[in-house]
Amino acid sequence: MAKWLVKTEPSECSIDDFAQKPDASIPWDGVRNYQARNFLRQMAEGDQVFIYHASCKHIGIAGIVRVTKSAYPDPAQFDAESPYHDPKSTHEQPRWQAVDMQFVKKLPKLISLDRLKNMxxxxxxxxxxxxxxxxxxxxxxxxxQRILG
DNA sequence: GCCAACGTTGGC
DNA sequence: GCCAACGTTGGC
Incomplete structure (x- = not known):
């Protein structure tokens, strides 16, 4: 079972948003970078994922979620109203993928970027x-294991 | 296919 | 808010 890390701005979607709905599968959408998308495609149900909080006061790994649904076409790419809309994407050949994720746990203490850099x-x-x-x-x-250790 | 211009990311 | 690093776009 593979392990992953995803970045998010906590003002958009934080580990607390997962924690507040521990039984819900939450879509991880809006990825608009090809390299990141290619990794999304490789995610399998049950894979565990670090949630990393970026562009915020407390930068670092905040918790763990797991993949509940592997890659499927990201609906936002077809939505002209969405900031993630991609006019060049078609239903026949969707460019962008989303996965669903569910809460596993919040780390008792955030692992800061500074600590990660020194590990x-x-x-x-x-x-x-x-x-x-x-x-x-x-x-x-x-x-x-090193990060959790 | 090159590459300058531009837009975005994300730490500080 | 600044800006370095990087990805994308589009003219040629």
């Missing part, structure tokens, strides 16, 4: 590399 064994994690903007990335089992 051994995370050198290959795109998150801590300078200038990296990838919003969906794989996390190896070893990296996952």
């Amino acid at each position: 051994d064994g995370l050198e290959d994690l795109p998150l801590v590399r300078k200038g990296n903007r990838l919003s969906v990335m794989p996390v190896s089992e070893d990296e996952w």
